[in-house]
């Protein structure tokens with residue numbers, strides 16, 4: 378059952394031009410969290426704006442009872458969140474949604490993130506590593522200033538392969554081109570992806586080509602976050618009769634069940 382609590386902020390840093398990392402103590406919610414779930418945050422310490430913002434769990438320390446979020450400043454809500462300071466209390470609700478399934482001990486797993494879509498893959502990588510999986514992370518971004526997650530994966534002991542559009546770090550070009558070049562598909566058991574939908578569509582093409590199973594984490598506009606407003610309703614495939622609620626039935630779905638769009 379999701380809960381609501383006021384989390385004590387213990388760390389809040391700007392880590393690149395428009396990316397921030399915030400960690401808060403959340404003793405009721407943190408123990409319940411699973412990779413791929415999200416929480417709904419009231420972005421200010423005051424009551425405006427009223428709507429919460431959905432943010433993926435980037436990392437969870439269950440011993441400390443803390444949750445870390447990695448977010449990009451994109452609008453009024455996240456701009457307000459940047460002004461929250463250490464020792465403030467953050468009003469959070471969660472954990473929400475259905476997270477990633479885990480493939481089992483010792484599997485070879487590939488994670489593909491685009492931009493700030495890398496955030497939920499950090500916590501996933503940590504849990505996969507604990508399950509003795511061999512994990513490779515591919516991260517696509519505009520330039521090296523967005524390499525925010527690199528140190529996190531290195532600290533967990535995960536192979537990290539960056540791709541930048543301007544060539545300022547790692548491979549120059551699309552992360553999905555790097556995926557095709559670098560990985561022998563016969564050595565992969567499972568693929569997870571999160572980021573811009575065209576990137577995830579290209580990852581799904583790769584998986585379809587080689588018959589690989591995987592999961593995607595979808596992004597939709599979310600108002601309530603708990604399945605009540607229909608703001609995030611979407612058909613997974615055009616021919617489907619029913620809509621799913623991304624906040625409640627997802628945000629993680631089996632890759633084969635979703636039609637992803639390249640534009």
Ligand code: FES
Nearest residue numbers: 600602606607624
């Ligand atoms: Fe309200 Fe999903 S955000 S139903």
